Amino acid sequence: MLRARVVLLVAAIGLCAGMLVRGVAWQQPPAISPPTGSAASDAGNRGRPRVPSRHRERPATPEVIYVALATDTDTYLVPIADRTAARSPQDALTRLITFRSEREGIASPIPPGTRLRSVRIDEDGTAVADFSREIQDNFNGGARFEQVMVYSIVNTLAQFPQVKRVRILVEGQPVESLGGHIDASVPLEPDRSMVLTSGWGGRE
Structure with a gap:
């Protein structure tokens, strides 16, 4: 009889212990695996400012052309805003040649009747304008x-990031100069010493 009671007591204790273990397991939250792949990357970057990818950045392009401004004392180059000029070097020079203004003293320094035959940019950064x-x-x-005429061409083209210097051709051939004073037989780098950026009434 005593033995039967002991067996029942042991069984009861085992049953209670099993129920206790099951209750603890039921109360524990499920294990969460650490994020992997893109999810891990998003989690790690949460809260940090987004930095745009380099390939999404727009390249720097010009939005001005340099034209002539004649004053009572001198002639200068002035920048004129022109979104068309940002499309390509050829568009920029075409706008420079065809530029017209109603403002007195401001005009394209390129002689009337001039046509742009071609523009190319060599691997060394030399733009060749014919x-x-x-x-x-x-x-x-x-x-x-x-x-002013020569550097209106050079400075307008030099805004393009791939252009370091400019060589001027006439009818496909190199020339000593365009008007007998400025050496145009070698590639020319931009010169902004004659550019008037303020005090002339602003850009058109």
Whole structure:
């Protein structure tokens, strides 16, 4: 009889212990696996400012052309905002040649009748701009205006990040100069010493 009671007591204790273990297991939250792959990346970057990818950045392009401004004392280059100029070097020079303004004293320094034959950019960063013969034949200015004309071309093209210097051709051939004063036989780097950026009334 005593033995039967002991057996029942042991069984009861075992039953209670099993129920206790099952209750503890039921109360524990399920294990969560650490995020992997893109989820891990998103979790790690949460709260941090987003930095745009380099390939999404727009390349720097020009939105101005440099034209002539004649004052009572001198002639300067001034920047004129022009979104068309940002499309390509050829568009920029075409806008420079065809530029017209109603403001007195502001005009394209390129002689009338001049045509842009072609523009190319060599691997070393030299832009080669080829003009029709009218750029020489129809030029009637002095040394200062020739300087303004030459560097209106050079500075306008040099805004493109791939352009480091500019070589000017006429009818596909190299020339000593366009008007007899400025050496155009070698590639020219931009010169902004004659650019007037303030005090002339702003950009058009």
